[in-house]
Amino acid sequence: MHVRHGLSRLGQYRQPNSGLIAIPLALISAVTVIDSSIPTTVHLGPFLVAAPAITASFAGPTLTGAIGALAVAAQALIGQLHGGLTTANHLAQIAALFVISVLVTIFCYVRNRRERKLEEVRAVAAMAQRVLVRPLPRRMGPLQIASTYIAAEAEAQIGGDLYAALPSSGATRLIIGDVRGKGLPAVDEAASLLGAFRGAAYRELSLPGIAAHLGSSAYWNKAHLADGDPNAEESFATALVLDIHDGGPFIKMVNCGHPPPLLLRDGKVRSLEADEPALPLGLTAPSASDYKVETFTFEPGDLLLLYTDGVIEARDYSGTFYPLSERLASCNTTDPHSLVRHLHHDLLRHAGGNLGDDAVMIAITKSR
Structure with missing residues (x-):
């Protein structure tokens, strides 16, 4: 290294x-x-x-x-x-x-x-972060993808937010998640969840099956750590697991207590709220029946923004939260890389350069 x-x-x-x-x-x-x-x-x-x-x-x-x-x-x-x-x-x-x-x-x-x-x-x-949370490819099938990770602990440049993207049958399968806490205590849980996601995705499990696998992994990992860490009982993670299909203009998603994605279409922003969001991962030992798949349209030319709560909970000097939806609607570009760069700098400027929690943003568009 x-x-x-x-x-x-x-x-x-x-x-x-x-x-x-x-x-x-x-x-x-x-x-x-x-x-x-x-x-x-x-x-x-x-x-x-x-x-x-x-x-x-x-x-x-x-x-x-x-x-x-x-x-x-x-x-x-x-x-x-x-x-x-x-x-x-x-x-x-x-x-x-x-x-x-x-x-x-x-x-x-x-x-x-x-x-x-x-x-x-x-x-x-930084190298450990790149091994744990591998940079997303700029293109996967018909998708253009851009991402940024901003760690709250600037001296360590590593934290508990996680994301990954893998090809699946006729779709791109993604996860974005946020382990409670930050720094090294959250890294073990993030690594466990990413390993579970990659293993389940390669096995072509359904979205509820993947979510159940992630939930079980988080739950048993927490039980394993409980004896040595008094804070392990309070550990959990929020996550989104979604499939963006290549051949159809739609997204299938399971939301495990995570902030909903934002969809930018024709200059208007829509929050993709789940009707029945599931509990965060790690609170119970779940089954696939605990998770409901939500379907949303995602057409060529739309822009999908995934993020963690470190973005929307960032405050300025007066205590005002970062207005992500408003800033996204005011952007004059739908290029994911330009958009992520703009939001990254705008977020740090809003927070005075200091975030209270790790922050991830992933922008995705589909080619026409």
């Missing part, structure tokens, strides 16, 4: 802007020239400590240490010009500047080392 080995070189983690480097250099030059020209009773040398401190804000420890050494040399030059290096005042200023420069350089090294480790964790988590 590739994880940014290039970050290991100490001085290369941060690439400083040449314009920013000019700031501490100009400060050292200005203090040296001015302090050498003014009366010896006025001391500007202590301002030199700002040079390594400023450098540490945008550069690595190597450059920070070099600027610190240059500042110490400038202080020594000022001392030489103002009566020699043997005076107690100049020796104290040089020693203080040297100690502070060393401390700032050490701090910069520790910070960069932590950032390298964090970047490696993010890279590993």
Whole structure:
């Protein structure tokens, strides 16, 4: 697994802007020239400590240490010009500047080392996410598909929302789900559900059969984890399982407590509400008879948007929920990739860049 080995070189983690480097250099030059020209009773040398401190804000420890050494040399030059290096005042200023420069350089090294480790964790988590929730293909049969996953725990980039799409007999079979909670505790349940979905889909089970298989998997997985995790009893997942048929303008869907899909047709948005939604997965050990298949029309030119509740529950600074239906209706495109990109940026802008829960959006259109 590739994880940014290039970050290991100490001085290369941060690439400083040449314009920013000019700031501490100009400060050292200005203090040296001015302090050498003014009366010896006025001391500007202590301002030199700002040079390594400023450098540490945008550069690595190597450059920070070099600027610190240059500042110490400038202080020594000022001392030489103002009566020699043997005076107690100049020796104290040089020693203080040297100690502070060393401390700032050490701090910069520790910070960069932590950032390298964090970047490696993010890279590993992102790879794990791609293995767990594989990117959807841009095309499956007559369908164009675009998706985005936004994890609430930005440092981990992994969470409990899940989705998958597989070809079936004359249809494309999809799942989108949301495990209660976020972060690593939800990952195990998401992995279990995705494995159960793929196994059931390849066996060509009916939609109620798949939903029952998912429900049983979630229920028994929760029972297995209950002894080691006191929160496992409260675990459940919402999910949509649907077939988009190739040869007919319709969708068949089973809703297990999940937010209903949105259908955009001729600039109008319709919520595909199930008449009899089933319970979320994991609450009971179900049978296929517990699930009812709902049928909706889905014609060429329509756009179907699947999403998790992290989207519609995102709040702005005033506490207003994200108005997904309104934003979808106001979009001027039915291209799924452009639409998902627009909604992704619009959602983050609405929430100020911080989501309270993982969020997934999947846009689907059918070719004419």
